[in-house]
Amino acid sequence: MSAPVPLTHITRARNGRPAKRRAQFTVNGEPVDVLFAPHKTLLEVLREDLNLTGTKHGCELGECGACAVLVDGEPVLACLVLGLDAEGRDVTTVEGMADGPALHPIQEAFAQYGAAQCGYCTPSFMLTAQVLLEKNPSPSRDEIREALSSSICRCTGYVKIYEAVELAAARMRGEEADILEEAIYGR
Amino acid sequence: MLRLPDFDYYAPSTAEEAVRVAADHGPDAAYVAGGTDLYPNMKRRQQTPAVVVGLSRISALREITGEASSGLRIGAGVTLTRLAEDERVRAAYPSVAYAASTISTPLLRNMGTIGGNLLLDTRCNYYDQTYEWRKSIDFCMKRDGEICWVAPSSPKCWAVNSSDEAPLMVALDAKLRFVSPEGEREIPARELYGADGINYLTKRPDELLLDVCLPPANGWRAAYVKLRRRASFDFPVLGVAARVKTAADGTVEEATVVLGAVHPSPRIIEEAGAVLVGRKLTDEAIREAGEIAQHLARPLDNTDFLPHWRKQVVATHVGRALAGLR
Amino acid sequence: MGVSNGTPKDNGANGHGQTTEPVGRHPRGEGERSDSAVVGKPFVKVDSRSKVLGTMKFADDLTLPRMLHAKLLRSTEAHARIVSIDTTRAEALEGVYAVLTGRSMPITYGILPVSQDEHALCVDRVRYIGDPVAAVAAVDEETAEAACRAIDVVYERLTAIDSVKTALETPEPRIHDYGEEGNIHKRVDLEFGNVDEALASSHHVREDLFFYEGNTHLPLEQHASLAEWHPDGKVTLWSSTQTPHYVHRALAKVLELPPSRVRVVAIPNGGGFGGKSDIFNHEIVVAKLAMVTGRPVKICLTREEVFYCHRGRHPVLMRFRTGVDERGRILGMHSQTYIDGGAYGSYGVASTFYTGALQTVTYHVDRYKFDSVRCFTNKPPCGPKRGHGTPQPRFGLEVQIDKIAADLGLDPIEVRKQNLVEPHSMTANWLRVGSMGLGPCIDKVVEGSDWYSKFRKLPYGRGVGLACGSYLSGAGLPIYWNDMPHSGVQIKLDRSGGVAVFCGATDIGQGSDSVLAFIVADVLGIDPVDIRVVCGDTDLTPVDLGSYSSRVTLMMGNAAIEAAERARAPLAEAVSKKLSIPRSRLVFGGNRVFDAENPETGVTFAEAVQFAETSIGTIGSTGSYKPPRAPGRYKGAGVGPSPAYSYSAAVAEVDVDPETGLVAVERIWIAHDIGRSINPTLVMGQVEGSVYMGLGEALMEAMEYRGNRGVVHKFPSMLEYKSPTTMEMCDVVTYLIEDPDPNGPYGAKEVGQGPLLPIMPAVANAVFDAVGVRVDEVPISAEKVLKAILAKAEGKDGRYGPAKTPAVEWHEPHRVPPPWEGGDGRAIDDPKHMPVPLADPSGHRYKHDMSGD
Missing domain, CATH: 1.10.150.120 ([2Fe-2S]-binding domain)
Structure with missing residues (x-):
């Protein structure tokens, strides 16, 4: 496991909101290195920062299950996981199911x-x-x-x-x- | 898309660091473990901590230690999935494993922790709503408003303790260990829950739950029965935890009946336990205990189902819990 | 009669050596194919693989460069006058590009021409908590939301109307200044034959009251729309809509743009169920915001907002008086429905008629009277949900038939079978029934469920119940009056052998894109994979009215057959010339065009296209469909007619906990008269999905409101609006009855809605069989069951249900003699009414003349 999210270096953006933070993790086997606001959920990071829109959302409160992804092989709801908590983890989305051109x-x-x-x-x-x-x-x-x-x-x-x-x-x-x-x- | 409000996020790797960060930010900080309770509340703006202290990197919180004979110690960060599947728990504390297996959904159990379930925010149909919805009723006293819509003349909040494990921990007389900058302290589950939906915990906000210590598994048995509409997703609208210790001939020596999800805290129904002591768990004894519990239950109109019905079926569910202990 | 192992039935469409005349519209004439290679076979849906890959783009998955995000500020008052709206603080926020209020879009719209009562943003009045008041476009969703919270609205509260009863008792303040008097939106009074007389002469008359609570569609995908403005004066809207054509018309109207400059693209819906078949505020708002800002603007509603969009099942209180003879044959029926419409008209006028129209298409009703009233209330507007207006009265009818059977000591199955409407007949209210497979449906589920060894024989707590239903295969009339086709299909043949098919229909998960490809592939004898489907784009595709009223397979299917036949003709001509084979001997199949007598003599499909293109130029064709004219000529006769009616029967087996009243449905056996399966996999999916949705309605789904400070939705969330999980869903045993209908493509009828209808009453009837109490309400919740059980134990009536109906001043009905009592389908108070001789004086049950179609 990589280093934990740092305790220090909290900074502010120009508009006074918390500055973007960086997270490095793998998605469908590929390393990603993303900057995003600390309050963004993994769901938002996948869809909006990584353009992986296969992960859906139906309530964003854990009440529908549509946003399930695998984190370190376990299914969890991306709407209730912070993007920052993906640091160092392996994330699998629906886009990662197929084996090349062959469907799972x-x-x-x-x-x-x-x-x-x-x-x-x-x-x-x-x-x-x-x-x-x-x-x-x-x-x-x-x-x-x-x-x-x-x-x-x-x-x-x-x-x-x-x-x-x-x-x-x-x-x-x-x-x-x-x-x-x-x-x-x-x- | 419903989104979280802005906050600063810290993810310390030790409990000490977590406590220090939380202390630095005082009431603006909130701990988060699985996030399955806090984040929905934050998205609905019921809670808006400026600083969130994530506990998921603290491996020490994820340990299950000890022996059933002397009592198991379950780290606050143990997920509900693991609690439900752990062989030691299943063998010695099957009711605890079972209760965990009934919580929300399999995926939420992969995320949610025993600590989170025990410290679950109290729930209410007038409170677990978005800011705009709550604005349309002019808010309630638990957040942003003055009144309790469940009982408008009431000076206190009637939000419900909807934890499945809390009634069991009360029935089992489990002990919870907290840490804060002032050091560690243990709070018995029986003293943890307050009778008010707002001040529903006697712990201070800066105190971090380290683990819960289950009593030695010797001679008593416990059961949990949960009532809800759907067998997945739903919180309990009634939970019954029962613990009995019987003599070799089946005579009850000690009995504790706890109702969950009908009051702001899990409630020990002393009279229901008392009526069982000295008797065997006959249909008659069970029926009496159930009727007492039903008489004392005060469900209000702030969960799924009508409160009248939830009260009507208390005796049946207490009976089912006790019948399982024969 | 169900199909097995994929062999096309010999009474199905085309096939060599068949002895029966093919039924239903299907390819014939030159170029006849040897067999249905695609229709009736389990081909994989054309979009399945993109759906499982996660590459299918839904509306919220779309992004455009420089795209802004919109949010709506919604009313926190149930009923109020807007005194003022101050947007100053919102406009000042960094990242905010536009703030709109109702004054920017003063033109009203509505799905029905008679109910143009909505504003994109409320102008001076809010009518429910959630009514949109202002809109913001900003750099991101969070900024837009913050800006909405910075808009200051001052309301002057008005009395909020929370129910039909309150609406009837509170004529002022009026929620709308149109409709009938007070807060009555619509009233219907129709009588087909003298019902009082029929009831007076009946052996037994039952009067029952029922209540059906409102519920909602709950599609998993939250509504989303993206709009883009072009400086040449055009706007494009991509939206999760079932009805792009109607959205197109409304956008042009409200934005005051020529319709030719408005393009609406329906994005595949992440579930619809009727919930995306209206025109929604946000669709118009993002288009306007794009016009104002010059940038693309997207909105995706939150789940809470989806509840406020609603347009779902109307709460309906019902009173049925039914008279039968000693054998249980229905002589007369008087149905009254009291409908809670919510805050706007929506489809409500049609819904109102639908609460009465289809009571006559399953069981013969000799004389029929129907009164209905729809009221405005300060709740999210109701509209069409799967079954549109018919599940409520169907519930009452099917439960009442069981009660009648019990009263007379008759077998409820036999009572139903005795009353079955005959195929190719007319109903009292002048609906023309075509094929009618309900009898075989009943037989299948009775046999499959082992009914007779269970009914009234299972131990206390367990029970079985049966019910039936019927639904339209498309509404006979369009929503706005016109004589143009209801569905159009265009085909472009390419010299590569590829085929592009264009149609305005929208795939909402039901598989309409696939049905289109399958039918065209079948007619042209090619593989569906070689067909490119372009659907739901008002710029590119011919009009199809939309994915509602179960109309698409029948109407688009017929248009597709026509277009494909026309596309095939020049190919046949060219190949015939080229190979010197008579056209009548040519067969299209296996991606080839060949000689039926010498199958090895032929050309590839691509070659056939090339020959034709060489001969006459670019190959394209069109097809259209318009339903046959309905015989009814009375006011209101436009709601109910359909080219074909599907039929379903279901048996539910339940387990009731007598101590709590909780009902678990163990299994449902369901048979559906599909006419003919275009694709059995899709048909089965629709049946099972309908059972699911019906189960949710039967047991737990409800749109409930609280009275605190007006009328507020009790819990607009997926946690508290209870949709069954895997753990509540019962086992389903499905039987498909193929009884091809002359009006259906290949004989096909609908399947998307009909199978829902019998579920709720089947469960209610099963609960009675299990514990001997009647819950005359939906949902059949534990509270109600337990209350009835306890009442029965105390020696009282073991029933839970409404006890009275509110007072309504009904009008004198429009009297329309049923077909067997003469007349011409007009009301007798219509000056054009012509009493004509009985069309079929010999028979009690009128059969209409098929040759007259």
Whole structure:
């Protein structure tokens, strides 16, 4: 871990507001070095200073889950993390999920199942699911339900999201798996 | 986008430094651990500290030490996820782990800490609102105004203690260790919470919570039951923590029943505990304890659900907590 | 009857060797394809991959150089006169570029021509807490917010109206100076046949009161808009809107610009559900701010502000009197609805009619009377939310049918099935029903849920309930009167083989961009990936009225078929000439155009385009759609008609905790009559999403207000407005019924809204089955259930619900004889009314003549 955010050198900008501060961390594996006002959240830094708009926001209060990102591999809400607290950490956003031109299996399954209807909450569900599957490659439906209970989706009723996570899990286990007919055509 | 107000941010790596920085800025400073309580409040301008002292770099606060036989010491910075998953906690203090697992959402538990939950700002539907919303009702006494909208003739604030762990810590008689420039001191959980929604803690603002010491796990058992509308996100609208110590034949020797989320502080219902002592946890005894608790509960109209209903279901939930301890 | 393993059904669209005539509008004539290679298949949505990559840009993701940020100052008073607004301090702040008040935009607007009652910023009156009063453009959002707080507004408080009851009792002060008297916005009184007579002759008459609380859309994306002004006198607005065409018209009106110089680009919505189908203050304000500052201006609302935009479900109090014969057949129904409209008109006049119009399309109602009143109140305006005006009366109707069945000792399933409206028939209020698959829907969910071994048989605390519903596949009339198409599609064929399709529709997550690509791909026999879709841009795309009323698949779909057929014609002509094969033998499929009799003889699609381009020049085509004219000719007949109605049936299984009244829905079985799936994956997603939203409404969602200092939203936040999480969402078992409709593209009907309708009453009926009490309200919250359980235990009526309706002076109704009682669809007080002989004297149930369409 790098040095903690300094205790001293608090300065003021010309308008009397706290001066910008610098943070160095990695985003999707690439080092970034950013200057921003100390009160900016990681959400704002990602979207506004790094132009990574894949991370969404629906309330900025921790009540919707849309802004989930991974910090050191754990999913957290970017709206309630200070940008300065990303110092020295590894941040992963939805833009970091794909492996070059290839979609992550979770992304591919979400696309196939139409689990992204409007697509706004989708990054948060996919990133959370990614961590779930790293820890538990064969989660039950209830375990998925519990693990994904940090985000609200108003479009899907979560059903296609569960099905997509299960499909991705099977493929990540190396199984030949495809979309379920009854999930697509009904019974 | 709702944004934080301006502030200066410090992220010390030791508790001593944190306390020193906070002391330097007096009442303008606030500690922040997970940020899941303070930052939303700051975004809504309920709290506007000029200086924020982040605790996330203080590794000493993230330790769980000790043994169940002599009492576990849980660092204030231990996340709720870790508290819920820690094998020692789950084995010896399953109710503490369970309560942690019910708090808000998995992601917020990755961020939120036991310290933050125990020191959670009191909550109220008239207070947990943006500046503009609060302006439209001419504010309330907890911030910027004069009146308590929940009980307009009341001289005190009725914001609710909505912590899930606080009622348990009170039931368990846990001890909390604080540090300030004047040194360390221990405050029993039973003495930490004030009866007023504004002055809801007896600790001073500059005192930093270091850890919470759970009592030795020997012979007593505890349970926590939480009532809320959704099984994720929601704060409790009623929490019941119960702790009993029984003789070999099942006769209750000690019993503590604590209600959370219905008063400005977690409240020990002495009479409910007393009615159980000397008896076994029969349906009849449990029902009596529940009815006493229900009689004494005073939920008001400042959380989700109607207060009348929250009172109506107290006995049922006290019963469920106690039935789990048979 | 559901489809399995992806094989197109033989009663579906085109296919070789089929014995039945294809139903629904679909490609035919020369160049017929051998099979539906795309329609009915689970192709991945055209925008799915950009959504999962996080590269899809939503409105707040857009930035432009030198962009300013806007904030609105909103009223902190529920009802007040604006005495003064002082912007001096705000204007003096460093970084502030413009401050606007209502006087800068005095022209009113509104979605309906009859309700032009909104100002972009309030001029002299505020009507709800959250009504926008002033706006700031500044260098950043924080500065704009600080400037808003530096604007000093002096209000003179007026009496705030908090409910329909108060509105009716308080004619003064009036919230608006139009509408009917006092604070009544709209009143409707219609009678189709003598209902009193029908009730008097009924075997059994039930009267019930119901209340349906308001709730809101809660799209995850907060509304956002970006505007740019060009010095050549043009303004562009990028916005999260479902209705760019209507926003376009309003912008031109308020900004006093020729519509040709206003461009509205609908950005893919991060959820809409009807919540982005109105014209919003902030959309006009950022355009004006861009004009004033000469710089791009963006706004993104906070979640709290999204609650204030609202336009969601109207709170509706209802009284239903229904008479049936001894078998439970409905002889007469009198429905009355009392509607809390909030502070502005919005879609309210249409909503008012919708609380009565669709009560007749599921079960035959021999005589029908409908009274309704919508009042203005000092709350955020209500409008269209998924199901627009129909979930409330549907709830009452479906619960009342169960009560009637119980009264008569009948099976509620049988009562429903006996009453089913016949396919290709007319209703008492002159709605023309086409295909009607509700019977099979009921059968599916009854069978799937093992209904008969559960109903009235599960242990106390557990229960099942069934309900049905129906919804429009697009409103029959446009919002403003005109005879132009409702949807237009343009196609450009490129010699590369690529195809660009242009349409004004907006993708709000429902997949309309994909439906457009799939249909065109199917007709042209190419891969959807080779189609570039350009949608929702008033400069570039032909008008489509918008993504509301479940109209897009049917209307845009039909326009797309027409455009694609027209684009295909010159290709067929050119290939026919080139290969000397009769056009009738040519097949478009597999990215080729080939001879049906010698499939190896053919050309690639790109070559076909090149031949055609060589022959006649650049290839482009258009298609349009306008719904068939509805037969009703009475005032109000414009609300309710649709080219096709979808049908749904659902069974809910619930677990009720008798000690607390908490209701958990374990599972929902739902069958939906889709007509035909253009894309089954999207259809399933819409069904499941509708179940979700219905579940939220059934159990917990509510727009609640407090009376402190006026009328204030109780908790405009995502924490306290309760949207079900993964932990509350039930299992869903879905059945798709494919009963193609003659008016649908490939027979397709809607699916975005209809499946929501049966959920709330199914849950209510299941709660009754579980614990024997009736909650005649939505949401069915624990407090209400427990109260009813305790009342029942004390020997009282085990019911929670409204006990009375406020006094309204109803007008004499406009009397319109139902089709089977003669008449011409006009009210008898209409001078043009012509009593005509019964169209179908033989039958009790009138069947309209399909050949007359």
